[in-house]
Amino acid sequence: QKEVEQNSGPLSVPEGAIASLNCTYSDRGSQSFFWYRQYSGKSPELIMFIYSNGDKEDGRFTAQLNKASQYVSLLIRDSQPSDSATYLCAVNGVRNVTYKYIFGTGTRLKVLA
Amino acid sequence: DGGITQSPKYLFRKEGQNVTLSCEQNLNHDAMYWYRQDPGQGLRLIYYSQIVNDFQKGDIAEGYSVSREKKESFPLTVTSAQKNPTAFYLCASSYGQGYFSNGYTFGSGTRLTVV
Numbered sequence: 001q002k003e004v005e006q007n008s009g010p011l012s013v014p015e016g017a018i019a020s021l022n023c024t025y026s027d028r029g030s031q032s033f034f035w036y037r038q039y040s041g042k043s044p045e046l047i048m049f050i051y052s053n054g055d056k057e058d059g060r061f062t063a064q065l066n067k068a069s070q071y072v073s074l075l076i077r078d079s080q081p082s083d084s085a086t087y088l089c090a091v092n093g094v095r096n097v098t099y100k101y102i103f104g105t106g107t108r109l110k111v112l113a
Numbered sequence: 114d115g116g117i118t119q120s121p122k123y124l125f126r127k128e129g130q131n132v133t134l135s136c137e138q139n140l141n142h143d144a145m146y147w148y149r150q151d152p153g154q155g156l157r158l159i160y161y162s163q164i165v166n167d168f169q170k171g172d173i174a175e176g177y178s179v180s181r182e183k184k185e186s187f188p189l190t191v192t193s194a195q196k197n198p199t200a201f202y203l204c205a206s207s208y209g210q211g212y213f214s215n216g217y218t219f220g221s222g223t224r225l226t227v228v
Contacts, residue, residue: 034216034217043203044219046217049215049216088155101217103156106155
Protein backbone atom coordinates (compact mmCIF):
# COMPACT_ATOMS: atom_id res chain seq x y z
CA GLN A 1 0.00 0.00 0.00
CA LYS A 2 1.33 3.41 -0.94
CA GLU A 3 1.76 5.88 1.89
CA VAL A 4 -0.24 8.55 0.07
CA GLU A 5 -2.66 7.59 -2.69
CA GLN A 6 -4.54 9.63 -5.22
CA ASN A 7 -6.57 8.66 -8.24
CA SER A 8 -4.57 9.82 -11.26
CA GLY A 9 -7.68 10.85 -13.19
CA PRO A 10 -8.37 12.74 -15.30
CA LEU A 11 -11.35 14.01 -13.38
CA SER A 12 -13.53 15.97 -15.76
CA VAL A 13 -16.13 18.43 -14.47
CA PRO A 14 -18.18 21.09 -16.28
CA GLU A 15 -17.49 24.73 -15.65
CA GLY A 16 -19.32 25.98 -12.55
CA ALA A 17 -19.56 22.55 -10.93
CA ILE A 18 -17.92 21.32 -7.74
CA ALA A 19 -14.75 19.31 -8.22
CA SER A 20 -13.97 16.80 -5.48
CA LEU A 21 -10.43 15.50 -5.17
CA ASN A 22 -9.54 12.75 -2.72
CA CYS A 23 -6.40 11.52 -1.05
CA THR A 24 -5.91 8.61 1.34
CA TYR A 25 -2.91 7.98 3.56
CA SER A 26 -1.66 4.87 5.28
CA ASP A 27 -0.34 6.12 8.62
CA ARG A 28 -2.93 7.06 11.21
CA GLY A 29 -0.29 9.09 13.03
CA SER A 30 0.21 11.54 10.16
CA GLN A 31 0.02 15.11 11.38
CA SER A 32 -0.46 17.70 8.68
CA PHE A 33 -1.88 17.70 5.20
CA PHE A 34 -1.30 19.93 2.21
CA TRP A 35 -2.83 20.47 -1.19
CA TYR A 36 -0.74 21.78 -4.08
CA ARG A 37 -1.77 22.74 -7.60
CA GLN A 38 0.64 22.09 -10.45
CA TYR A 39 0.08 23.38 -13.95
CA SER A 40 1.70 21.43 -16.76
CA GLY A 41 5.42 22.17 -16.93
CA LYS A 42 5.33 24.36 -13.82
CA SER A 43 6.22 23.88 -10.19
CA PRO A 44 3.66 23.11 -7.46
CA GLU A 45 2.02 25.97 -5.60
CA LEU A 46 0.43 25.63 -2.19
CA ILE A 47 -3.36 25.94 -2.11
CA MET A 48 -4.01 25.19 1.53
CA PHE A 49 -3.13 23.03 4.50
CA ILE A 50 -5.13 21.42 7.27
CA TYR A 51 -4.18 19.90 10.61
CA SER A 52 -7.44 19.21 12.42
CA ASN A 53 -10.44 17.06 11.64
CA GLY A 54 -13.20 18.85 9.84
CA ASP A 55 -13.43 21.46 7.13
CA LYS A 56 -11.26 24.44 6.32
CA GLU A 57 -12.43 26.96 3.77
CA ASP A 58 -10.44 29.46 1.73
CA GLY A 59 -12.35 31.18 -1.02
CA ARG A 60 -13.58 28.60 -3.52
CA PHE A 61 -11.49 25.88 -1.90
CA THR A 62 -12.45 23.65 1.03
CA ALA A 63 -10.16 21.05 2.55
CA GLN A 64 -11.78 18.24 4.51
CA LEU A 65 -9.86 15.99 6.89
CA ASN A 66 -11.12 12.76 8.39
CA LYS A 67 -8.38 11.19 10.48
CA ALA A 68 -10.49 8.21 11.53
CA SER A 69 -10.97 7.20 7.90
CA GLN A 70 -7.52 8.45 6.89
CA TYR A 71 -8.52 10.65 4.01
CA VAL A 72 -8.26 14.28 3.07
CA SER A 73 -10.30 15.91 0.33
CA LEU A 74 -10.19 19.13 -1.63
CA LEU A 75 -13.42 20.64 -2.93
CA ILE A 76 -13.30 23.33 -5.58
CA ARG A 77 -16.56 25.24 -5.93
CA ASP A 78 -17.59 27.04 -9.11
CA SER A 79 -14.82 25.29 -11.06
CA GLN A 80 -13.21 27.35 -13.81
CA PRO A 81 -11.19 26.24 -16.84
CA SER A 82 -8.19 27.91 -15.16
CA ASP A 83 -8.48 25.30 -12.38
CA SER A 84 -7.44 22.62 -14.87
CA ALA A 85 -4.20 21.27 -13.43
CA THR A 86 -2.77 18.39 -11.44
CA TYR A 87 -3.51 18.51 -7.73
CA LEU A 88 -0.95 17.00 -5.37
CA CYS A 89 -1.70 15.83 -1.87
CA ALA A 90 1.20 15.92 0.61
CA VAL A 91 1.32 14.47 4.10
CA ASN A 92 3.70 15.17 6.95
CA GLY A 93 4.44 12.93 9.90
CA VAL A 94 4.12 9.59 8.13
CA ARG A 95 5.82 7.00 10.34
CA ASN A 96 6.77 9.90 12.64
CA VAL A 97 9.04 11.36 9.98
CA THR A 98 8.57 15.12 10.20
CA TYR A 99 11.44 16.48 8.13
CA LYS A 100 9.72 15.86 4.82
CA TYR A 101 6.36 15.53 3.15
CA ILE A 102 5.22 12.41 1.34
CA PHE A 103 3.56 13.37 -1.93
CA GLY A 104 0.88 11.52 -3.83
CA THR A 105 1.23 11.16 -7.59
CA GLY A 106 -1.51 13.71 -8.17
CA THR A 107 -4.97 13.88 -9.72
CA ARG A 108 -5.37 15.60 -13.06
CA LEU A 109 -8.43 17.85 -13.15
CA LYS A 110 -10.03 19.03 -16.38
CA VAL A 111 -12.69 21.72 -16.18
CA LEU A 112 -14.73 21.77 -19.37
CA ALA A 113 -15.96 25.13 -20.65
CA ASP B 114 9.18 40.14 -3.51
CA GLY B 115 10.36 37.11 -1.60
CA GLY B 116 10.71 33.81 -3.32
CA ILE B 117 12.93 31.00 -4.52
CA THR B 118 14.93 31.28 -7.70
CA GLN B 119 16.15 28.23 -9.55
CA SER B 120 18.50 28.34 -12.49
CA PRO B 121 18.86 27.39 -15.19
CA LYS B 122 15.33 26.58 -16.32
CA TYR B 123 16.61 23.99 -18.82
CA LEU B 124 19.88 22.09 -18.61
CA PHE B 125 21.42 19.53 -20.90
CA ARG B 126 24.02 17.13 -19.60
CA LYS B 127 26.39 14.98 -21.59
CA GLU B 128 27.31 11.50 -20.45
CA GLY B 129 29.98 11.57 -17.74
CA GLN B 130 29.48 15.25 -16.96
CA ASN B 131 28.72 16.83 -13.60
CA VAL B 132 26.24 19.68 -13.57
CA THR B 133 25.12 22.04 -10.81
CA LEU B 134 21.62 23.37 -10.30
CA SER B 135 21.29 26.65 -8.46
CA CYS B 136 18.69 27.43 -5.77
CA GLU B 137 18.52 30.77 -3.95
CA GLN B 138 15.82 31.99 -1.55
CA ASN B 139 15.20 35.33 0.13
CA LEU B 140 12.38 34.17 2.38
CA ASN B 141 14.62 33.78 5.43
CA HIS B 142 13.62 30.13 5.62
CA ASP B 143 15.83 27.78 7.59
CA ALA B 144 14.90 24.54 5.84
CA MET B 145 15.61 23.81 2.18
CA TYR B 146 14.94 20.74 0.07
CA TRP B 147 15.65 19.19 -3.29
CA TYR B 148 13.01 16.99 -4.90
CA ARG B 149 12.96 15.14 -8.17
CA GLN B 150 9.76 14.66 -10.19
CA ASP B 151 9.35 11.97 -12.83
CA PRO B 152 6.20 11.32 -14.88
CA GLY B 153 3.72 9.13 -13.01
CA GLN B 154 5.67 9.31 -9.75
CA GLY B 155 5.30 11.49 -6.72
CA LEU B 156 7.98 13.94 -5.77
CA ARG B 157 10.97 12.16 -4.26
CA LEU B 158 13.32 13.77 -1.78
CA ILE B 159 16.99 13.93 -2.75
CA TYR B 160 18.57 16.02 0.03
CA TYR B 161 17.42 18.41 2.70
CA SER B 162 19.01 20.94 4.99
CA GLN B 163 17.57 22.25 8.23
CA ILE B 164 20.33 24.73 8.99
CA VAL B 165 23.44 26.27 7.46
CA ASN B 166 26.42 23.91 7.15
CA ASP B 167 24.26 20.86 7.74
CA PHE B 168 22.41 18.64 5.28
CA GLN B 169 21.01 15.13 5.19
CA LYS B 170 20.37 12.51 2.53
CA GLY B 171 16.83 11.96 1.44
CA ASP B 172 15.37 8.88 -0.19
CA ILE B 173 17.30 8.98 -3.48
CA ALA B 174 20.62 10.73 -2.71
CA GLU B 175 22.89 8.42 -4.71
CA GLY B 176 24.62 10.29 -7.53
CA TYR B 177 23.84 13.72 -6.08
CA SER B 178 25.66 16.12 -3.78
CA VAL B 179 24.74 19.41 -2.09
CA SER B 180 26.22 22.17 0.02
CA ARG B 181 24.69 24.72 2.41
CA GLU B 182 27.29 27.37 3.04
CA LYS B 183 24.77 30.21 3.23
CA LYS B 184 21.22 30.28 4.52
CA GLU B 185 20.01 31.59 1.18
CA SER B 186 21.66 29.05 -1.08
CA PHE B 187 21.36 25.28 -1.55
CA PRO B 188 22.95 24.14 -4.84
CA LEU B 189 22.55 20.59 -6.11
CA THR B 190 25.23 18.81 -8.16
CA VAL B 191 24.17 15.93 -10.35
CA THR B 192 27.25 13.77 -10.76
CA SER B 193 28.16 11.26 -13.44
CA ALA B 194 27.30 8.54 -10.92
CA GLN B 195 23.60 9.36 -11.33
CA LYS B 196 22.62 6.98 -14.11
CA ASN B 197 19.18 8.30 -14.88
CA PRO B 198 19.26 12.05 -14.24
CA THR B 199 16.64 13.16 -16.77
CA ALA B 200 13.88 14.68 -14.63
CA PHE B 201 12.28 17.86 -13.34
CA TYR B 202 14.19 19.12 -10.28
CA LEU B 203 12.42 21.20 -7.69
CA CYS B 204 13.97 23.19 -4.89
CA ALA B 205 11.78 24.11 -1.93
CA SER B 206 12.05 25.90 1.38
CA SER B 207 9.95 26.12 4.51
CA TYR B 208 9.82 28.37 7.54
CA GLY B 209 9.43 25.62 10.08
CA GLN B 210 9.55 21.88 9.99
CA GLY B 211 7.12 19.11 10.43
CA TYR B 212 3.98 20.03 12.28
CA PHE B 213 5.09 23.64 12.57
CA SER B 214 5.60 24.10 8.87
CA ASN B 215 2.99 25.91 6.84
CA GLY B 216 4.06 24.15 3.69
CA TYR B 217 6.79 24.36 1.15
CA THR B 218 7.47 27.21 -1.21
CA PHE B 219 8.80 25.81 -4.47
CA GLY B 220 11.11 27.33 -7.02
CA SER B 221 10.17 27.27 -10.69
CA GLY B 222 12.17 24.11 -11.34
CA THR B 223 15.01 22.97 -13.58
CA ARG B 224 14.37 20.48 -16.34
CA LEU B 225 17.48 18.36 -16.84
CA THR B 226 17.96 16.24 -19.94
CA VAL B 227 20.80 13.88 -20.77
CA VAL B 228 21.99 14.24 -24.35
